[in-house]
Amino acid sequence: MMPALIAGVAQSEARDRSRELLEEVGVIGRESHKPRQLSGGEQQRVAVARALVNQPLVLLADEPSGNLDTQTSQRLHDLIFGLRAGRELSMVVVTHNLGFSPKSRSCARFTRRTTRAST
Template identity: 55%
Template structure:
């Protein structure tokens, strides 16, 4: 699913990622943990093609055997839209749109017919327990509900891979627990692969693998 080798990232003279290697198999849930500033989010953004690795050193970055280094910006954006979903700590929902409209946005960008996009969005919202919230805007939803809308948006284009950056970091403990269980339910129902950056020890330890990042590289991989 993911094959990345020798990933470096520099911001000026600051060497943030120092030759990271990571491989993630289809259907796997992998957590990435470490102190703030270790490089976790930077790596997630590069794996998700939201940012680029530094080109000072040769590197490999493949998803589903597609060499992302060979894609033009336009093709990379298309690949990201069709194959990758994102879940962020602060939801990133557009406040002027309803839950249904927020979920549909990636499908509209893909070119999906409005009727088909809305039908699938309703199915996802129903699956996530939000069948009574189609027309509610983000400020009319609880934090947990907003995050579930964000999950539905991440799933709308049937992505192979979900990247989550501190997905429960802005939720109360009960909502966080429900979200964590949801990830495993989604893997079971839809075969999704997850890479999750988190400070939540419970979520990190639930994953199939836990990768620990220190000062720009992984130091250990375990299930403890």
């Protein structure tokens, strides 16, 4: 909710947007919990909701699943790509997790001095 308030969105609209996104990412009912009371996956889903509350055209994600176990990481990937499908949203994801590649429209892979890009 805070990013929307900072952007000048009315408090009632900011609250509504925040609740919709928290429900969409599956953490509704946990709004009053402190970060340390949430699991790593819940913290990442809250971060995704926070990033989307101002309805950006581009989502930048730097290692969104870097600290998550394989199963939670896969659920987060599915969530992020599902959220993209319902919005006019482009994403730039930097990750070591190649699980993002098959779902991406284009992918650039950087390995030392060799660059391989596909579209």
